[in-house]
Amino acid sequence: MTSPASILYLSYDGMTDPLGPSQVLPYLEGLAALGHRVTLVSFEKPERFEEGRAAIDAQCAASGIRWVPQRYTKRPPMVSTLKDIRTMERVAVGLHAESPFDIVHCRSYVAAMVGQAMKRRFGTRFLFDMRGFWADERVEGGLWLLRSPVFRAAYHWVKRKEAQFLREADAIVVLTEEARTVLADEWRIANPERVTVIPCCTDFGAFPAITAERRADARVLLGIEPHVPVAAYLGSIGTWYMLAEMLDCFARQRARDPSSVMLFVTRDDPGPIEAAAAARGIGPEALRIRPASRAQVPELLAAADYGLFFIRPTFSKRASSPVKLGELLALGLPVLTNAGVGDVDRILAETGAGVAIPKLDDQGYDAGLDALAVLALDPERLRAGLAHWFDLEEGVRRYDAIYRGLLSA
Known part of the structure; x- marks a missing residue:
């Protein structure tokens, strides 16, 4: 050698x-x-x-x-x-x-x-x-x-x-x-x-598959009832991440179940997130916005049922590998995202671990939420299937x- x-x-x-x-x-x-x-x-x-x-x-x-x-x-x-x-x-x-x-x-x-x-x-x-x-x-x-x-x-x-x-x-x-x-x-x-x-x-050791016990603990910590649907976003809200469209999609989730909550694990200022949500009729009771150290991220995300993020699908994003994708999937969370970013479409199709929406509108959001609802993921099998990618x-x-x-x- x-x-x-x-x-x-x-x-x-x-x-x-x-x-x-x-x-x-x-x-x-x-x-x-x-x-x-x-x-x-x-x-x-x-x-x-x-x-x-x-x-x-x-x-x-x-x-x-x-x-x-x-x-x-x-x-x-x-x-x-x-x-x-x-x-x-x-x-x-x-x-x-x-x-x-x-x-x-x-x-x-x-x-x-x-x-x-x-x-x-x-x-x-x-x-x-x-x-x-x-x-x-x-x-x-x-x-x-x-x-x-x-x-x-x-x-x-x-x-x-x-x-x-x-x-x-x-x-x-x-x-x-x-x-x-x-x-x-x-x-x-x-x-x-x-x-x-x-x-x-992704360091799979730092992002272990979510257990029922950890989910219950996270929901107690965040003040979320056990059977409430929870979408989670991880990371900063900046140039590439489509906050308006993510909240539009979450509004469709709220139309299905008004008790739904969206968790933002981010160090960003909560103000712009709260203002964009309010403009869509989403009140503060439907949001949990928390900063976290790297060690705290898996503890908070354990409260979620699925990860949600949209990225602007431009030419340069063909070369992008979202860090949050591997981390959410390693935890065993299915992902709802948009098509046209890096290898995301290919990864989700190969692993069956989520849905990539081709068009971001109400019809696309509803179709994506429908497809997400019928996914049945085994977290350990999912992690094994992710090895090639993450x-x-x-x-x-x-x-x-x-x-x-x-x-x-």
Whole structure:
């Protein structure tokens, strides 16, 4: 077997952000346990860093991961990102001078700027973990308005860099089979065998199948009666998540059973959720809005009968793997969502674990709720069927295979 690798993992996301503990550290812990020597550089928001630093320090130390956190800067827009890229490159070069790395593993595009530079300068292998189609996400999400000359120039510059990354990367990771299809068939990248699909995985140990006892406890905690239908939404309400449509769907649920409750497990301000609900005649008695730590999330979601989320089905979302999907399904909750996002349609069809609505209107909501009502899921069988898509150990195995393959090439 090929020897373990010395890895420099670059992330513009912070480890004290929600994605760090769920979508970075679990993989790196698994890879470190396989013998890989991991140095992690991340960019931390100051307010979250102060609160979460000690826990991440301890987690990394226990796993043998060297963590080198940097300060994330937000303003002025774009200029601050360029400044952070220079900081990332300076730190990466300094660390490489101390002890050379075999592979620079770059989480998304900002990190890839540095990974590409490291390959050109030192010959390190360059792993482009592209996550999604970032530049297109910025445009479709309304964050980069192409009518602005500045944003238009930024978009075209990033797209040129994207083409370079795809050409120069020694290995590419995407989140969905749909994204791999785009790269191979529409963008026609050379050597498509360099592309590996690794969805946003779920730590099944942290999201155990819901039991009747845990459901009863969660409902007592939230003040929900035992036989009330409960829909659950997990995560932030932001650019891509269609709050209005989700509440329209829940209103159809309320028409069937006026006692129905919708649980939001989110750190977002409850005000906009309550206002949007009130505009649809949904009063506060029908809502439970709770912030939660990662450990508390499964405890609260145990109150639910099904998960509900809708995502804008744009081009860039073909590359999206919703973290919440794996977590909801791991708990044994069926999911009601919309079609046209990443591999969601394919996953739900293969596992029989939910319904993807093709059109978001009253007729579509009613059909989706009808289909959901007749699903009979066995949580343990469901978890076994999810292994190919979401099992963390499988994700770690795929990254390990990439690392060892790059070393032996």
